[in-house]
Amino acid sequence: xxNVKVTVEAKDNCVRVLDVEVPAEEVNKQIEELLEETKxxxxxxxxRTGRAPRRVLERxxxxxxxxxxxxxxxxxxxxxxxxxxxxxxxxxxxxxxxxFEENEPLKYRAVIEVSPRVVELDxxxxxxxxxGVRELTDADVERVLENTREAHAVYVPRDAKAAADGDLIxxxxxxxxxxxxxxxxxxxxxTLVLGGRGFFPQFNEALRGLVPESESEVKVTFPExxxxxxxxxxxxxxxxxxxxxxxxxVPALDSEFAKEAGSCDTVEEFKKRIREQLETTxxxxxxxxxxGQAASKIAESSTFELPQSAIEHVAQEILEEKVRELHQAxxxxxxxxxxxxxxxxxxxxxxxxxxxxxxxxxEIAKREELTVTDEEVEQEKADLKETAGVKAETVDSYFDVPxxxxxxxLRMLRRKALDLVVEAxxxxxVPVAAEEPTEPQQGDEGGSDAEQTAE
Numbered sequence: 001x002x003n004v005k006v007t008v009e010a011k012d013n014c015v016r017v018l019d020v021e022v023p024a025e026e027v028n029k030q031i032e033e034l035l036e037e038t039k040x041x042x043x044x045x046x047x048r049t050g051r052a053p054r055r056v057l058e059r060x061x062x063x064x065x066x067x068x069x070x071x072x073x074x075x076x077x078x079x080x081x082x083x084x085x086x087x088x089x090x091x092x093x094x095x096x097x098x099x100f101e102e103n104e105p106l107k108y109r110a111v112i113e114v115s116p117r118v119v120e121l122d123x124x125x126x127x128x129x130x131x132g133v134r135e136l137t138d139a140d141v142e143r144v145l146e147n148t149r150e151a152h153a154v155y156v157p158r159d160a161k162a163a164a165d166g167d168l169i170x171x172x173x174x175x176x177x178x179x180x181x182x183x184x185x186x187x188x189x190x191t192l193v194l195g196g197r198g199f200f201p202q203f204n205e206a207l208r209g210l211v212p213e214s215e216s217e218v219k220v221t222f223p224e225x226x227x228x229x230x231x232x233x234x235x236x237x238x239x240x241x242x243x244x245x246x247x248x249x250v251p252a253l254d255s256e257f258a259k260e261a262g263s264c265d266t267v268e269e270f271k272k273r274i275r276e277q278l279e280t281t282x283x284x285x286x287x288x289x290x291x292g293q294a295a296s297k298i299a300e301s302s303t304f305e306l307p308q309s310a311i312e313h314v315a316q317e318i319l320e321e322k323v324r325e326l327h328q329a330x331x332x333x334x335x336x337x338x339x340x341x342x343x344x345x346x347x348x349x350x351x352x353x354x355x356x357x358x359x360x361x362x363e364i365a366k367r368e369e370l371t372v373t374d375e376e377v378e379q380e381k382a383d384l385k386e387t388a389g390v391k392a393e394t395v396d397s398y399f400d401v402p403x404x405x406x407x408x409x410l411r412m413l414r415r416k417a418l419d420l421v422v423e424a425x426x427x428x429x430v431p432v433a434a435e436e437p438t439e440p441q442q443g444d445e446g447g448s449d450a451e452q453t454a455e
Contacts, residue, residue, distance in 0.1 A: 002026070005105075006081040014114045014307035016087060022077045022106040030069040038065060073106055074098065081110070088115050090307060113307040116355045118363040122301035125424040129293050131286045132432035136278050144274050148261050149253065155246035162209045163245045165195030169207060170244040175220075175236045184228075185236065189243070203240075210242045225334070294421050299356040306355050314351035319344055361414035368420060372412045377405065380412060 005021040035054070038061050074095060082089060094111040155168045163169050168191055175185030194204055206218040218238045226232040251257045258270040322343060326336050336343075364370075381399055385392045399405050 004077045004080050004084070006084055008085055008087075014116065014305045014310075016112050016114055018078075018081050018085070018087075018093075018110040018112065020077055020081050020108055020110060022073050024100075024103060024105050026077075027069055027073045027100060027106045030072055031065060034065045034069055035061070070098065070100055070106060074108055077106075078110055082112075087112070089113065090115055091309060113309055114305075116304065116306045116310055116359045118359050119303040119305055121360060121363050121367075122298055124298050124360075124364055124421050127294055127297055127421065127425040129290050129297075129422075129425045129427045130430045131290050131427050133286060133429045134282060134432045136275060136282065140278060141271050141274050144278065145253070145271065148274075149250050149257065152257070152261055153248050153250045156249050158212075158245045158247045160211050161245065161247070162211055163194055163207055163242070165204075165208070166248050167194050168192070168244075168246040168248065169194060169210075169242055170246075171207070171240050171242055173218075173238045173240045175238040177231075177234055177236050182231070182236070185238070203238075207240070207242065210245070212242055212245050215239070215241045227334070290425075290427060291418055291422055294425060295357045295360065295418060296353070298360050298421070299353065302356070302360060304356050304359055306352060306359075310355060311348060311351050314354055315344065315347040318347040318350050318354075322347065358414065361417040362410075364417040364421065365413045368417065370413060370416050370420070372409045372416065376412065377409060380408070 003023050003026070007019045009017040009019075011017060035058070078093060078095075081087075089112040091113055096109040096111065098106075098108040100106040158167060170189055170191050172188045173186065173190065175182060177185075192203065194207060200220045202218055202220045206216050210216060218240055219235060220238060221235045222228075222231045222233060224233045251260075253267060255266055258264045258267045262270040262273055264270040264273060323336060327333075377399070381395055384390050384395050399408070
């Protein structure tokens with residue numbers, strides 16, 4: 001479409017207002033083409049197909065043809081307007097004030113939100129950064145070794161021995177309120193650990209000291225704020241039968257354990273592997289901190305335009321992930337709801353930071369003319385299969401989707417940009433206070449670039 005006139009006005013937070021004019025002849029040309037198409041296919045009483053006079057066609061189909069032509073001209077000119085102004089909209093436009101009068105150009109206004117952008121990027125080379133360094137000790141290795149033993153503990157029957165804290169017991173129970181059973185008040189082969197979380201404290205008190213095949217009655221008073229209103233504040237009596245009592249046994253620290261837990265022949269070899277993994281984890285944690293520090297420093301001293309819709313979208317994704325984590329940690333739904341506003345505020349701040357970092361990385365990549373080649377993408381695929389523990393077919397299916405490949409390519413480009421910043425920085429190693437190190441994962445290569453959701 002030719003001779004489209006566009007004026008652009010910048011509003012707050014990436015909002016742009018485009019006033020667009022399309023020459024009348026361009027719209028009239030589309031009207032004529034549509035009328036010809038209509039003439040060749042329309043059925044008009046009294047005329048053979050394709051033989052209806054122009055005036056009849058205009059009277060019968062003119063309004064619809066005109067509206068269709070205007071809609072087409074708006075759509076086509078809008079794309080042309082974005083291209084001519086080098087703008088990228090992140091959502092559908094709000095088209096306003098469309099007018100097309102005889103012998104006048106088609107006019108309309110398009111209100112859009114454009115991609116987040118860096119308004120002013122501060123210096124990103126020669127940054128002074130600190131890398132925390134912590135020397136690992138034998139105590140760190142021993143701590144991980146003991147945690148590993150605890151993780152490989154098994155439960156074995158205690159026979160006739162009385163149940164104690166830490167034991168796993170298997171019970172059947174039937175509850176009643178005022179002598180009447182209630183919905184959800186019964187269970188069979190239910191397992192619980194004495195002294196642990198779950199069930200009511202009264203259960204722990206009543207079941208301590210019992211042996212298999214013994215029975216007991218347990219009185220429980222439901223909390224006033226209990227989720228089920230029909231039970232809140234009421235007392236229930238549970239008839240409980242203990243079916244099994246199992247004792248938790250931690251494996252001995254010997255070569256058999258080293259082989260099972262660490263695929264090592266001896267305990268000393270297992271300790272050496274743990275130390276190596278801890279060193280890798282600590283090193284990668286330090287590098288990740290440097291990268292995060294670099295991105296945050298540049299973001300703090302640069303200025304950005306961030307569309308509100310993008311902030312809200314990313315914040316919602318972060319919030320949903322945090323809520324999932326809280327559920328998995330056993331936090332009550334009621335407590336999550338009570339703190340949702342505070343959670344959301346934090347997620348908005350995280351979203352803004354995420355978007356800023358994504359913008360500055362892409363801007364640096366642009367200024368430095370960085371690219372990601374097809375060969376580098378193929379190497380990334382191979383690395384994922386080899387080091388990330390992802391099935392080869394899963395990786396292949398992901399990289400078979402063009403949109404996903406482009407998103408991953410962009411992530412790689414942003415990683416390259418931050419690599420450049422870190423390589424050009426002056427990094428000072430700073431001793432950090434001793435603390436419990438991150439547990440290494442078997443085969444962990446340590447750390448990965450967190451996926452930003454700003455693409």
